[in-house]
Structure formats: C-alpha cells, structure tokens
Amino acid sequence: xxxxxxxxxxxxxxxxxxxxxxxLEGPLLPILHEIQAEFGHIPQESLPVIARELNxxxxxxxxxxxxxxxxxQQPAGRHVLKLCRAEACQSMGGDAVAExxxxxxxxxxxxxxxxxxxxLEPVYCLxxxxxxxxxxxxxxxxxxxxxxxxxxxxxxxxx
Amino acid sequence: MTVRIYVPRDAAxxxxxxxxxxxxxxxxxxxxxxDVKIVRNGSRGLHWLEPLVEVETPAGRVAYGPVSAADVxxxxxxxxxxxxxxxxxxxxxxEIPFLKGQTRLTFARCGVTxxxxxEDYRAHRGLTGLEKALAMDPADVVREVTDSGLxxxxxxxxxxxxxxxxxxxxxxxxxxxxxxxxxxDSGTFxxxxxxxxxxxxxxxxxxIAGLATGATKGYIYTRSEYPHAVKTMRNAIVAARAAGxxxxxxxxxxxxxxxxxxxxxxxxxxGEETSLLNxxxxxxxxxxxxxxxxxxQGFLGRPxxxxxxxxxxxxxxxxxRGAAYYRDFGxxxxxxxxxxxxxxxxxxxxxxxxxxxxxxxxxxxxxxxxTASGRPVKAVQVGGPLxxxxxxxxxxxxxDYEAFAAKDGLxxxxxxxxxxxxxxxxxxxxxxxxxxxxxxxxxCTPCRIGSTRGVETVDQIARxxxxxxxxxxxxxxxxxxxxxxLCALGGFTPYPVMSAMTHFPEDFRPTPMVEAxx
Ligand SMILES: Cc1cc2nc3c(=O)[nH]c(=O)nc-3n(C[C@H](O)[C@H](O)[C@H](O)COP(=O)(O)O)c2cc1C
Ligand code: SF4
Ligand code: FES
Ligand code: FES
Numbered sequence: 001x002x003x004x005x006x007x008x009x010x011x012x013x014x015x016x017x018x019x020x021x022x023x024l025e026g027p028l029l030p031i032l033h034e035i036q037a038e039f040g041h042i043p044q045e046s047l048p049v050i051a052r053e054l055n056x057x058x059x060x061x062x063x064x065x066x067x068x069x070x071x072x073q074q075p076a077g078r079h080v081l082k083l084c085r086a087e088a089c090q091s092m093g094g095d096a097v098a099e100x101x102x103x104x105x106x107x108x109x110x111x112x113x114x115x116x117x118x119x120l121e122p123v124y125c126l127x128x129x130x131x132x133x134x135x136x137x138x139x140x141x142x143x144x145x146x147x148x149x150x151x152x153x154x155x156x157x158x159x
Numbered sequence: 160m161t162v163r164i165y166v167p168r169d170a171a172x173x174x175x176x177x178x179x180x181x182x183x184x185x186x187x188x189x190x191x192x193x194d195v196k197i198v199r200n201g202s203r204g205l206h207w208l209e210p211l212v213e214v215e216t217p218a219g220r221v222a223y224g225p226v227s228a229a230d231v232x233x234x235x236x237x238x239x240x241x242x243x244x245x246x247x248x249x250x251x252x253x254e255i256p257f258l259k260g261q262t263r264l265t266f267a268r269c270g271v272t273x274x275x276x277x278e279d280y281r282a283h284r285g286l287t288g289l290e291k292a293l294a295m296d297p298a299d300v301v302r303e304v305t306d307s308g309l310x311x312x313x314x315x316x317x318x319x320x321x322x323x324x325x326x327x328x329x330x331x332x333x334x335x336x337x338x339x340x341x342x343x344d345s346g347t348f349x350x351x352x353x354x355x356x357x358x359x360x361x362x363x364x365x366x367i368a369g370l371a372t373g374a375t376k377g378y379i380y381t382r383s384e385y386p387h388a389v390k391t392m393r394n395a396i397v398a399a400r401a402a403g404x405x406x407x408x409x410x411x412x413x414x415x416x417x418x419x420x421x422x423x424x425x426x427x428x429x430g431e432e433t434s435l436l437n438x439x440x441x442x443x444x445x446x447x448x449x450x451x452x453x454x455x456q457g458f459l460g461r462p463x464x465x466x467x468x469x470x471x472x473x474x475x476x477x478x479x480r481g482a483a484y485y486r487d488f489g490x491x492x493x494x495x496x497x498x499x500x501x502x503x504x505x506x507x508x509x510x511x512x513x514x515x516x517x518x519x520x521x522x523x524x525x526x527x528x529x530t531a532s533g534r535p536v537k538a539v540q541v542g543g544p545l546x547x548x549x550x551x552x553x554x555x556x557x558x559d560y561e562a563f564a565a566k567d568g569l570x571x572x573x574x575x576x577x578x579x580x581x582x583x584x585x586x587x588x589x590x591x592x593x594x595x596x597x598x599x600x601x602x603c604t605p606c607r608i609g610s611t612r613g614v615e616t617v618d619q620i621a622r623x624x625x626x627x628x629x630x631x632x633x634x635x636x637x638x639x640x641x642x643x644x645l646c647a648l649g650g651f652t653p654y655p656v657m658s659a660m661t662h663f664p665e666d667f668r669p670t671p672m673v674e675a676x677x
Contacts, residue, residue, distance in 0.1 A: 029422070033422060
C-alpha cells in the first residue's frame with residue numbers, strides 16, 4: 001500500500017490534486033485529505049507546492065497539518081485500527097478491550113507493529129456509543145466488542 | 160406482490176453485522192425464488208435490537224432483531240417474508256414500547272424510508288415545509304421559526320429564529336448556512352443518524368434557512384469519523400440537485416441555493432462554531448473571540464448561520480405543521496422535542512425522541528431499562544465530555560435546559576451515558592481533564608496548561624499524596640478554567656470533574672492500602 005514516490009513525482013501529483021480543488025472556498029483541508037488519500041500521509045515535498053499554489057507560507061501549511069489529529073507526517077501501517085477511548089465505550093469495558101489489543105499487537109497507541117501491518121490509534125467517539133465498545137478498522141465499523149471479538153479483529157488486521 | 164424487507168445501513172447496524180445480514184438475505188431469497196425487494200433503510204434507533212430487520216405486511220411492518228447472518232435461513236424458514244413468529248420477532252415495529260412512547264417529529268422518517276429515495280421522501284410529507292417557505296416572505300419564515308421556540312440543539316440552546324434574524328438583517332452580497340455536523344460528544348449520534356437515515360430533511364432544512372436569511376450557499380461540516388454519513392449526505396445532495404431541489408432555481412422558484420459537504424480532520428474543538436469556521440476556511444481550528452458574531456462575520460468574514468444538524472432538520476416540520484404545533488410540545492422555555500441518545504452501559508440503548516420534560520430517572524430506568532450489565536446505575540453523564548455526572552439522587556431532574564443548568568449540569572447535544580457501579584469516578588474526572596488537554600486549541604492558558612495540571616492533580620489524589628490539599632487545588636484549577644477560558648472546552652471541563660468530586664467523594668479518598676504503599 002505504501003507508495004514509493006520520488007520528490008518530483010510527489011510535486012507533480014500534488015499539483016494535479018491542488019488544481020482540481022483550488023476553486024473551492026477554503027480549499028486547504030480538502031486538498032490535504034486528497035493528498036493523504038493519494039500518498040497515505042502528507043509528504044514533506046508536497047508542503048512547498050501547496051504553500052506556493054495557495055499563496056500561503058510554508059509555516060502556515062505546516063501549522064494546519066500539525067493541528068489536526070488525522071494528518072500523518074509518516075505513512076501508517078497497512079491497516080489502521082482505531083479504538084474508541086471515549087466515555088460510552090469506557091462504560092462498557094473499552095479499557096479492557098484496549099489492553100487486550102495492545103498486548104496482542106505488542107504496541108501502544110500511536111505505534112505501528114514491527115512488520116508494518118497495523119497502526120493502532122485512539123479515537124474519541126465514533127457515534128456508536130449505543131453499541132459500545134466500538135472500533136474502526138480501515139474505515140469499517142465494529143461494535144459491541146469484547147476481548148474475544150477484539151482478538152478476531154486484530155487477527156483480521158494482521159492478515 | 161413484491162414483499163419489502165428492510166435491512167438498515169446505519170453505521171450502528173453495520174457495526175453489528177448488517178452488511179452480512181443483507182448479503183445472506185439476498186442469496187437466500189434468490190435461492191428460494193422469493194419475490195422480495197430489500198430496502199436499505201436508516202435506523203429506527205432501537206440499537207440494542209440492531210441489526211433490526213423489518214418486513215412489510217398488510218398489518219404493518221414486523222420487526223426481527225438482533226439478526227445475525229447465521230439467523231437468516233432459519234428466519235426465512237419460519238416465514239419472515241410473511242411476518243410470521245420466531246424467537247427474534249418483536250411483532251409490529253410501531254407497537255414496540257420504546258418506539259410507541261416516542262414523539263417523532265424530527266426523526267419521523269428515520270428508519271422508515273429509503274434514505275436516498277426522493278420519491279419516498281415526498282410520500283412521507285417531505286418538501287411540504289419547503290414549499291410553504293417558498294411562498295412566504297423571508298421575514299415570515301424567520302418569525303415562524305422564532306415562534307416555534309426552537310433552540311439550538313448543538314448545546315448552547317440559543318433561539319434559532321433570533322440567530323436567523325440577525326443574518327437576514329445583515330447586509331452582504333454573499334451569506335452562508337453552515338451546518339455543524341461535527342458531533343464529537345461521546346454519547347451522541349443523532350446527527351449521524353439523520354445524515355444516514357433521512358439526509359433530505361437536512362437538505363430541506365438548510366434550504367429553508369437559506370431562503371429565510373438570503374444565503375445561497377450551504378456547507379455541512381462533519382467529521383472524518385463519520386464516513387458513512389459523508390457518503391450518504393453527498394449522494395443525497397447529488398440527487399437533490401438532479402431533481403431541481405438544489406441549484407439555481409429551487410423547485411422552479413427562480414431562487415438559488417446549493418450546498419456541499421466538508422470533512423474535518425479529527426479535532427473535537429472544531430465543533431465549536433468559530434473554530435469550525437476557521438477550519439472550513441482551511442486554517443488551524445483555533446477558537447475566535449466573539450464578537451464579532453458569526454452571524455455578522457462568519458465564514459470568510461461574511462454573514463453566516465451556524466446551526467446544528469438537529470436544529471436545521473427540525474425546521475421542515477415546523478414549516479409544515481406550523482410554529483404552534485411544535486411549540487405545544489415541551490416544558491418551560493424548552494419547546495418541542497429532543498432526540499435523547501441513550502448510550503453506554505444501558506439495556507435499551509438508542510435514540511428516543513420525546514417532548515422535553517421527562518425526568519432523568521424515567522429516561523435511564525424506565526426507557527433505558529437500567530444497565531446492560533444488570534448492576535446498579537452509579538452515574539450518568541449528560542451532555543457529552545463537558546457534561547456533568549449525575550448521581551441517582553438527582554434523577555428527578557426534568558430534561559430541560561434550565562433545570563439541568565440549575566443542577567450544575569447541561570443538556571448539551573442530549574447524549575446520556577450510563578455507568579454501572581464498577582465505574583471509578585476519579586478515573587472519569589481524570590479522563591475529562593486528559594480529553595481537554597488532548598483537544599485544547601491552545602489559545603487559553605487555563606485550558607491548555609490547566610488541563611494538564613488537572614491530570615497531574617487527580618493522579619496525586621489517586622496516589623494519596625496530600626489528598627485534601629490536592630482536592631482543594633483541583634477545585635481552584637476548575638474555577639480558573641471555568642472563568643478564564645474563551646470557549647466551553649476549557650470552560651465546561653470543570654463540570655464533569657467537579658460533579659464527580661461533589662457527588663462521589665468516596666472515589667476521591669485514597670484507600671488506606673494505597674496510602675500504605677506510598
Ligand atoms: C468544544 C465545543 C464543541 C462543540 N461541538 C459541537 C458540535 O459537535 N456540534 C454542534 O452542533 N455544536 C457544537 N458546539 C456548539 C457550537 O459552538 C454552536 O453553539 C452550535 O453549533 C450552534 O448551533 P445551534 O444553535 O443550532 O445549536 C460545540 C461547542 C464547543 C465549545
Ligand atoms: S478554552 Fe481551550 S479550546 Fe477553548 S479557546 Fe481556549 S484553549 Fe481553545
Ligand atoms: S463513546 Fe465510543 S463510540 Fe461514542
Ligand atoms: S483567551 Fe487568553 S488566556 Fe484565555
């Protein structure tokens with residue numbers, strides 16, 4: 001999944017994304033989302049291109065990228081597992097599920113397994129608070145997790 | 160005659176296996192040669208029964224749930240397609256007490272219709288509110304909304320009509336309707352359910368807001384954590400445009416309105432309206448000082464209505480039935496209905512739309528059915544991560560903006576999270592501070608630094624280090640945050656912290672064992 005791209009290539013592909021979105025009112029977030037969808041993260045090489053094309057300073061673009069939890073400066077693992085850590089999930093044993101998952105993967109939140117298979121991230125509510133604890137694996141939602149179901153999810157992610 | 164079977168595509172149903180149920184159903188129906196059409200509806204909000212499969216019968220829709228893919232063959236064998244009995248059958252959907260007891264105004268169609276069928280939408284009284292608004296003067300539309308008593312459902316409870324009036328009266332060549340669909344509060348999912356289950360009601364509500372205020376462009380700002388809602392909303396907008404409901408001439412009226420969906424990037428504070436506007440403009444989601452009000456200088460410095468999804472989605476029925484119809488529900492200054500989201504450790508979790516005024520105890524014990532674990536209820540957090548923890552002793556509090564404020568709490572976006580007696584309230588207080596530290600926009604010192612100090616102070620209490628002094632310190636810190644923060648993230652984080660400490664002091668006393676270990 002990780003795209004290996006040369007600097008020049010990143011610049012060119014970034015530019016075509018920017019061109020498609022620059023007419024929007026407030027184009028920066030849509031552009032960053034598209035760039036992350038394209039490269040799996042926000043490559044350093046795309047920052048000067050965005051800054052130049054949107055008439056911003058590089059520091060401003062960097063400031064925006066770092067403000068939002070979603071934007072990655074490094075590529076993630078092949079799969080991203082997000083566990084909800086918020087109150088409704090806490091009330092239904094979310095902490096125990098998280099401990100089990102961390103132990104199975106051998107990593108903590110914000111880390112990626114050594115084989116590059118799974119990145120584990122916290123999320124603060126998926127709107128699935130009525131079927132807690134919940135998780136999202138690569139955009140697919142899962143509810144009513146217990147340690148056993150969490151284990152199945154981790155095995156799926158590892159494949 | 161073709162039988163219609165409904166399998167929800169709401170994210171909560173999907174999280175519980177609805178996709179596999181639909182696939183298996185398709186296969187089994189084809190294999191048996193049944194004349195069945197599967198409709199992917201929104202959720203009825205009875206989430207403990209999801210995936211909830213319904214079949215249309217001459218007597219009405221019959222419900223089965225929770226259905227797993229493995230149940231499908233047996234259900235069909237038992238006569239699901241004719242609505243026959245089975246262990247998972249709950250009889251007529253509308254007769255299930257949890258649904259029957261509700262007053263569904265805003266959620267009237269949610270779970271009933273095919274979310275992306277405009278035909279279905281029209282057949283269920285959709286667009287009648289818009290048609291009326293098109294025949295009225297903008298000022299009269301604003302007056303209707305004002306008279307309905309509708310207050311913002313995003314948390315602050317500001318009268319919607321008054322906000323609209325400010326924007327109507329503001330001069331400007333370009334005005335905007337911004338729908339706040341950032342729904343970040345734990346324990347809430349009403350916005351998500353509307354966007355996934357009845358997206359056209361939001362399109363209609365925003366269009367009416369545009370007509371009423373002279374705004375021709377709308378944005379729905381929602382969360383990246385809601386991919387299903389984003390997709391459904393975008394599809395609905397495309398369909399609405401194709402049908403001439405959005406665009407240069409709304410339903411052939413010659414008046415313009417169009418909208419698009421924008422997706423945030425994982426920042427809770429972007430639910431705060433000025434931070435949201437900064438984010439929409441492509442900036443860091445830092446909170447702006449008010450004034451200027453967004454109504455006067457909002458998106459790109461232009462007059463902007465910022466309203467929550469549920470506020471806007473309640474407008475079509477107000478226009479359709481009239482202000483008095485809506486206003487007649489509720490109590491005191493809390494008029495109309497509120498979709499209460501019952502979440503966490505509770506037996507009957509889901510969405511319950513009702514007039515304001517039920518007591519917290521009725522909601523938790525009677526409607527919610529107590530805890531899912533079967534253990535006693537210890538506390539309920541009302542209003543998301545900035546809301547207070549209520550003990551049983553306050554269960555007589557009626558669900559009403561003013562009544563909750565009087566008990567040092569808030570209704571917020573009407574999420575209720577239930578905890579059983581295994582909850583450790585010190586841990587919950589610590590989490591509230593931690594969450595504030597993670598999500599602070601960084602503008603105010605009390606919020607940015609105070610929250611981190613708050614976590615440390617709670618940890619000291621937990622370790623039994625000068626507990627009395629540290630409890631006082633935590634109280635001081637909460638006061639500083641409450642009065643020294645620009646927005647409600649720093650300003651209201653003290654609610655969960657102080658309520659936990661006030662109502663559950665025993666959890667803030669170190670046990671002798673811990674003390675001995677120090
Ligand atoms: C930290 C914070 C988060 C908020 N999150 C939301 C939210 O997710 N959705 C929402 O509608 N309002 C949220 N609000 C309230 C908004 O600032 C604003 O009051 C609301 O969008 C106005 O719409 P309404 O009048 O229709 O409620 C939040 C406020 C704060 C301080
Ligand atoms: S209280 Fe916190 S989140 Fe709100 S403006 Fe201040 S620093 Fe930002
Ligand atoms: S608190 Fe976990 S999904 Fe809402
Ligand atoms: S605004 Fe500066 S400290 Fe709060």
